[in-house]
Amino acid sequence: MKAIPTAICSFGMSGKLFHAPFIDVNPKFDLYGVLERTKNLAKESYPKIKTFRTLDALLDDEAVELVILNTPNITHYQMAKQILNAEKHLVVEKPFTVSVAEANELIDLAKAKHVLLSVFQNRRWDSDFRTVQKVLNQGLIGDLVDAELHFDRYEPNLSYKVHKETPTEGVGSLYDLGSHIIDQALQLFGMPEAVFAHLATFRKNSKVDDYFDLKLFYPTHNVTLKSSYFVREPLPAYIFNGTQGTFIKTRSDIQEADLQKGIKPNTKNWGVEPTSTQGLLHIMKGTQSHKEFISSEPGNYMAYFDSIYETIRNNAAVPVSAEDGRSVIQIIEAAKKSNAQKKVVDL
Numbered sequence: 001m002k003a004i005p006t007a008i009c010s011f012g013m014s015g016k017l018f019h020a021p022f023i024d025v026n027p028k029f030d031l032y033g034v035l036e037r038t039k040n041l042a043k044e045s046y047p048k049i050k051t052f053r054t055l056d057a058l059l060d061d062e063a064v065e066l067v068i069l070n071t072p073n074i075t076h077y078q079m080a081k082q083i084l085n086a087e088k089h090l091v092v093e094k095p096f097t098v099s100v101a102e103a104n105e106l107i108d109l110a111k112a113k114h115v116l117l118s119v120f121q122n123r124r125w126d127s128d129f130r131t132v133q134k135v136l137n138q139g140l141i142g143d144l145v146d147a148e149l150h151f152d153r154y155e156p157n158l159s160y161k162v163h164k165e166t167p168t169e170g171v172g173s174l175y176d177l178g179s180h181i182i183d184q185a186l187q188l189f190g191m192p193e194a195v196f197a198h199l200a201t202f203r204k205n206s207k208v209d210d211y212f213d214l215k216l217f218y219p220t221h222n223v224t225l226k227s228s229y230f231v232r233e234p235l236p237a238y239i240f241n242g243t244q245g246t247f248i249k250t251r252s253d254i255q256e257a258d259l260q261k262g263i264k265p266n267t268k269n270w271g272v273e274p275t276s277t278q279g280l281l282h283i284m285k286g287t288q289s290h291k292e293f294i295s296s297e298p299g300n301y302m303a304y305f306d307s308i309y310e311t312i313r314n315n316a317a318v319p320v321s322a323e324d325g326r327s328v329i330q331i332i333e334a335a336k337k338s339n340a341q342k343k344v345v346d347l
Helices: 013-025 041-045 055-060 073-085 100-113 127-137 178-189 255-260 302-314 322-341
Strands: 004-008 029-035 050-052 066-069 089-093 117-120 144-150 194-200 211-217 222-228 238-242 245-249 279-285 288-294
Touching: 004 013, 004 302, 013 029, 013 041, 013 066, 013 255, 013 302, 029 055, 050 055, 055 073, 066 073, 073 089, 073 100, 100 117, 100 322, 117 302, 117 322, 127 178, 127 238, 127 245, 127 279, 127 288, 144 178, 178 211, 178 222, 178 322, 194 322, 211 322, 245 288
Parallel strands: 004 029, 004 066, 029 050, 066 089, 089 117, 144 222
Antiparallel strands: 144 238, 194 211, 211 222, 238 245, 245 279, 279 288
């Protein structure tokens, strides 16, 4: 097994929690370097790594095979172009780009350079979403009628990260939190026929959207995607109503919380939810009402990285394709158009 020397483009929350720990403990990868323009935070945690001060210096290092681009959204397109032109394999944090046009250009460039291009949609490997997939795949609620996916928070204050609150392309909760549940909806149901959206701003002095309500219209069912920064009492993150009954599940994946505690992703029982967070299935069996709690599937972000290794070394399927990332942006663009024009937008 030949490990893949990997460099990460920043060491903020994303680099510290969602990338470096997984690359570090996985023998298929070598956490080779981190781009930090002025600080040395990564080296404090990983003394053996190389610190790069510029992207040019990182790309000039022939040892680097894979780059993880986890910088602010607005920078993804230009930096990704530079990385792909250097013929490095590339994983881009969600959202992939800020426009479909940018996504198309990067997809074509990756193909021309014969390198991997993937989007980091780690929430596909949340325990709660994996449990939802299991229930739907087993047909336990019959034919789906409608579904709701929520990604709510209670955070009335503006972020200390200035780039998240500056009204530029790719900023706001639709790009930030919306990218997660849009991708999940597309994984479950594919592309909808049409989109209707309402975006709003409720936090004091906020200049970017912090609320969205999207309706995705399918031939046989409807899907609602919703997020607010003013939900103090957590609602079910997943509500699925079908001809045989209902399944509801909280957002209860523990991986992020464990990473914040410094727990390593190779720890025993990684990603296993407490039984108190099991989803509720309430269906009809014949003429009788039946309720039961469904055991949660374990969360496993490492599965993404394992699949990336198989793609690079053994030409396996990409775990999250760039085309998948483009589809998310297509929904976001349709939602923005719908909100501006106050009408349903056909896809």
